[in-house]
């Protein structure tokens with residue numbers, strides 16, 4: 001049984017460059033960005049990033065502004081796409 005849930009039998013994809021996901025992450029790790037950015041992306045990808053917005057939904061009361069730009073609501077999409085601070089890197 002394959003760990004990564006890859007479909008297909010023996011011989012498919014073997015000896016090549018692995019899954020698309022692996023290839024994608026290799027390029028992320030090779031980016032010239034601070035290590036925390038990579039960790040951040042990794043966590044965000046796996047959707048385990050404890051953004052304030054998520055905490056609020058769980059009933060944790062706190063501000064919902066972004067920790068980086070202190071501006072818009074801190075949601076995953078803001079952190080990854082629209083936050084001017086994060087996207088400066």
Ligand SMILES: [Zn+2]
Nearest residue numbers: 066068069083
């Ligand atoms: Zn922001």
